[in-house]
Amino acid sequence: MPLAGTADAVVAELEQERTEEDLAAVRKRLAEGEEAIGVRMGTLFAIARRHTSLPLPEVERLLALPAYEPRLAAVCVLDFKARRRRTGAYERGTLARTYLGHHHRITTWDMVDRAAPRVIGLWLVGRDKQILRDLAASPDPLRRRTAMTAPLGFLDTPDVEAGYEVADLLAADRNPLVHKPVGIFLKHAGVRDEDRLVAFLDENVALMPRPAVRLAVEKLPPDLRSRYVRPA
Incomplete structure (x- = not known):
């Protein structure tokens, strides 16, 4: 058996949980030709949680x-490490650099969504946000998704305004990998400050794809929602 605390041990556990049914389901979410083992998501998360202490080289x-x-x-392990209360500033920086340095290995939206808010977002609280502006300018939609998903880690902090700045950069993005997280960020930020969301929408709604608008207004009162989207 592979040694505990190694990448081989994680892979061995994943392969033990493989089923043909789960493989068929997973392949529906992946690009053609992308390799998969065939593991149910809940099972994968449980395996990753058991390996939260996995060394970063592994x-x-x-x-x-x-x-x-x-x-x-791997990105789940980064996320679980970032969630720990005892994780200090130095370790947060190391986790973030691991994520960013391997972004080319992040090939699906769920990898971004799983880790970006805590691994990147929490690291950036109180720090310069240039990395988000750089990611927002990337031709890679998954990097732009990281730029917009990371600010979910700002929602309970004064840094939330930086999330609006990224949303402003990406408001007109037509790629669903990007415009959906724009709407999701705005929806949750609007719960914190409805007036700020309304001001953002008044300025940007004409540029935004309709799915992003519908997500953004989801938690607004009906009279305000109807200002931006027609009732069903």
Whole structure:
């Protein structure tokens, strides 16, 4: 058996949970030709949680593998590490640099959504946000998704305004990988400050794809929602 605390141990556990039914379901979410093992998501998350203490070089080994599940497990481990209360500033920076340095191995939207708010967002609280502006300017929609998903980590902090700045940069983005997280950020930020959301929509709604608008106004009162979208 592979040694505990290694990438090989994580892969062995994933392979033990493989089923043909789950493989068929996973392949529906992946690009054609992308390798997969075939593991149910809840099972994968449980395996990753058990390996929260996995050393970062072993996390990097998982990210280098071709199959989808080991790479998703790797970003889940980064997320679980970032959630720990005892995680200090230095470690947060190391986690963030691991994520960003291996972004080319992040090939699906769920990898971004799983890790970006806590691994990138929490790290950036109180820090310069240039990395988000750089990601927002990337031709890669998954990097732009990271730029817009990371600010979910700002929602309970004064840094939330930086999320609006990224949303302003990406408001007109037509790619669903990007405009959906724009709407999701705005929806949750609007719960914190409805007036700020309304001001953003008044300025940007004409540029935004309709799905992003519908998501953004989801938690607004009906009279305000109807100002931006027609009732069903």
